[in-house]
Amino acid sequence: MIIKESFNVRRTLPFIWFDMVLAAGSSSAAYLLVDRAGVHWLALPSLLATVLGTALAILLAFRANTAYQRWWEASTIWAQLTGLSRTLVRVAWSITDAKLTDPAIDPDTVHAWQRDVANRQAAWVHSLARHLRGQDSAPELARLLPPDEASAVLLADNKPAVLARMQSQAIFRGYAAGILSGLDNFQMETALAGLSTQQALAERMSITPIPRPHDFVSRIFVHCYVLVFPFAAISALTAYRWLVIPSAVLIALFFRMVERVGASTEEPFANRTQDVPITALATNLERDLLELVDVAQRPAKPTPVDGYLW
Incomplete structure (x- = not known):
């Protein structure tokens, strides 16, 4: 059980690095292809990011609540x-x-x-x-x-x-x-x-x-959203489109951390740092x-x- 009020960010890196890299790569690709290369058909409707983000948030909230x-x-x-x-x-x-x-x-x-x-x-x-x-x-x-x-x-x-x-x-x-x-x-x-x-x-x-499909589906959905989000978000930006890169990284960090919080508390007797x-x-x-x-x-x-x- 975690008693201290501060957290060591380095302990979270093994769990979030993949999504951080995926977000940085997909957002950089979206910026270079859509804004710089002019491949505008790759820009997805911004509504897609909203709908998928809402669905993912509900799924992760359910997972975290069940784990707690x-x-x-x-x-x-x-x-x-x-x-x-x-x-x-x-x-x-x-x-x-x-x-x-x-x-x-x-x-x-x-x-x-x-x-x-x-x-x-x-x-x-x-x-x-x-x-x-x-x-x-x-x-x-x-x-x-x-x-x-x-x-x-x-x-x-x-x-x-x-x-x-x-x-x-x-x-x-x-x-x-x-x-x-x-x-x-x-x-x-x-x-x-x-x-x-x-x-x-x-x-x-x-x-x-918790049934393993819950864990698998949550992780895959986070990966998919991190991949799709930059191409949908960039269509909503009329200027400073480079902001899609830090935005995508922050969004990936948020969703991945919420997903990991649920995963880390679902087995309370497993002798982990978050257990009873x-x-x-x-x-x-x-x-x-x-x-x-x-x-x-x-x-x-x-x-x-x-x-x-x-």
């Missing part, structure tokens, strides 16, 4: 995950903390169970973030889980799903040990069910991008979960790197 909706949906999914994770650990702490007054319950056992639930949930969040980005979650799992659990999870294809199963098993083991009673386990299972639903939504977002910073959000959530069970040693807050938060 996906980005916002991804952000909403992660917010739901955050809230449900906090609820799970908070309920686990509150229910079991009340049991400490029972002399038959060992306080150390209760506190260890509370910390295990918080650590396992933090591991689940990290593993989901890495799972969505196709990254390795081994460092976080080794840090937060017992060795036997970490080894079992690392062998799984869907690590978050296995961790959710382990969390459910831990809840029912707590019930069997007397740490939980009555309907306590069902309250926590409700939160786990909500987390599984949000995981499925996040996975759907990750593996089902789920790695940083997972670390922040780990801090919150450990704080809920009174763990003093927590990871440092994530900070932007060169203006980007990952």
Whole structure:
């Protein structure tokens, strides 16, 4: 996620250079052929540029809006995950903390169970973030889980799903040990069910991008418009026809940048500079979960790197 307010223009050059060159070449050709060589039949009606420009603007606006909706949906999914994770650990702490007054319950056992639930949930969040980005979650799992659990999870294809199963098993083991009673386990299972639903939504977002024809058609239409625009715009200029060259370059820059903004935000979990910073959000959530069970040693807050938060 981009945090800094200024942008490095050089980072955009690999995405816009072709249209800039195409605009400069087509506009120079239009100026030389129509104005200098007198080949007036190459001058297209200016209305053509207006109609095509309007159609292209609508298409790009639709693309950008669709991409932003996906980005916002991804952000909403992660917010739901955050809230449900906090609820799970908070309920686990509150229910079991009340049991400490029972002399038959060992306080150390209760506190260890509370910390295990918080650590396992933090591991689940990290593993989901890495799972969505196709990254390795081994460092976080080794840090937060017992060795036997970490080894079992690392062998799984869907690590978050296995961790959710382990969390459910831990809840029912707590019930069997007397740490939980009555309907306590069902309250926590409700939160786990909500987390599984949000995981499925996040996975759907990750593996089902916008249909490729949207990207292909947008790029081709921008190229075509950049090529045609100078020959239509020059017919509207009665003097200073050389202005068609900088005008075409600016128009190409505008449309290409709008198209790239949509393309760069349509996959919000792809570990790009414009995506939802789920790695940083997972670390922040780990801090919150450990704080809920009174763990003093927590990871440092994530900070932007060169203006980007990952």
